[in-house]
Amino acid sequence: MDKSRKTVVEYLDKILADSEKAAPEDLLSSYKGILYPGTLCSPETFQVLDSFEARSDDVILATYPKNGTNWLDQVLNDLETTAAKYTEEEIKERINITNELSLFPRLEFGDPEKFKRMKELPVRRIIITHLLPQVLPKSVFNSMAKILLLVRNLKDTAVSYFHFYNNIPTLPSFGSWDEYFTAFMHGKLCWGSYFDYLVEWNKHMDDENVMAITYEELKENQTLGLKKIADFFGFSLSEEEIQTVAEKSSFKAMKEKSSKTHGAFGKILFRKGIIGDWKDHFSEAQNKEMDRKFEECLAGTKLGEKMKYGLYCKA
Template identity: 35%
Template sequence: MEQIEDGSRPPLVSVKGIPLIKYFAESIELLKNFQVWPDDVLISTYPKSGTTWVSEILDMIYHGGDQEKCQRAPIYDRVPFLEFKAPGSRSGMETLQEIPAPRILKTHLPLSLLPQALLDRKIKIIYVARNAKDVAVSYFNFYKMAKVHPDPGTWEEFLETFMTGKVAYGSWYQHVLEWQELSKRHPVLYLFYEDMKKDPKREIQKITEFVGQSLPEDILDRIVQQTSFKKMKENPMANYTTVPNGIMDHSISPFMRKGTTGDWKNTFTVAQNERFDADYEKKMAGSDLHFDMEL
């Protein structure tokens, strides 16, 4: 990955009503030609919901828990990011051309922008949902350090932007709800970040079975250990420190910051929390999705 040439933090671009990072918006048209392989597995999440965690888990499952093989390249080369595009860097689609089967792919796209071929071929999808409050705080910090985003402004300003769905990838509410709806008619394993924090082994076992793999107990235990937040934060092949400062400035905030549940309480004011709760109740009315806001 080379240095990004345009550090101007361009404004988001709307594609079918969804705000996207300018460079990513440019790649959407190219995705229409995406060639799906039958054994592809797609990881889908709203940003800051455990994408890298599940990517590392799946790569380890496919390599039988072999840590050395999972050190072969940075995670963004092992698990191509479908819509990724940035000046001076290989796009996600270009990275994809070099990946042998079975391929693990990742995306943050809402359903309206997902390549139709992925749905037509009924490929397996692992979706991870994380509680909205922790996502908002994590996304704010990510916006600050990842320079492909517009300037987030103050926390108060960003929270308003998040609640109105004007952040990159649009509304968190729409995202988690529409992917849950898809899980009723498509092979989607719908997981919760908070469940993964509570019992990682149980959730990793679910992923293993979902992708048709079988691993002995000791290998599962090794994967749990190697994909802990602490281990991944120290792992340059997983923590994005290999990305140039022009794209991600880790001196502002590390890509892997805290990885906890309930950290939102250190950022939200009482008034912000009350307002968020009232808005949340309206937007999630009628949904049976339940999120743990703290553990």
């Protein structure tokens, strides 16, 4: 394993080990009424979140947990490095610089000094966050950095997050699917309510620096989805290069190498990666409850229409 991968895996494995030893009450923290994983997100980091200085050329991926975050993280990195025509050595050097500055995944993860270190990064930054838009540092919008919003159908998101919660030691487990479903519907999970997340991001659907793409459209035609993403960020790639990135970042390919890229986290992060898994979990009453909530919160909105709820969330 090369140095760049080893550092990331060691960091992730340490988080898992620390979480397994943590007291149950220490697994969660809260900021402005929203829960976060205590071993990953510190109150001190949130207190200085606004000190983060976004750059106009930053590549920002905004997504709720279990929407395909790690998948698109890989996609964006591959698109950016391919378009820039970096050599393998230059790619490794970029990763090594990031590791030496202790800049690990997610804007909200890590210690409060990380934002000072981020200023030192001499290359184009790819920044990932699960935060609501109103919690993001003001500079993210003031800089006009381009933001890719990745969303996934509500029912598959709920199921994927359920399995994630119960399989990862950084979060407290739920005794049953029914108990979890109630928590999901009321936003009593880390990073809060997915409904609130979608409602708030819908307010930015007309922003010229924000583009929404769905997990489903990427699954059904990944090559076309990657072309849209490349065009949005101004990445210049040939048809062949787009296809190579698509093959390299397929769910199957990423799952097969997940132990090398994410250590013990790999088995937890990459489960099924399919559309429609919710049909094996939802009761008729739960289907109706979520359908009503969608109608109440998102029906008729631009983001709600883009998600094609009737196609992906109706039996």
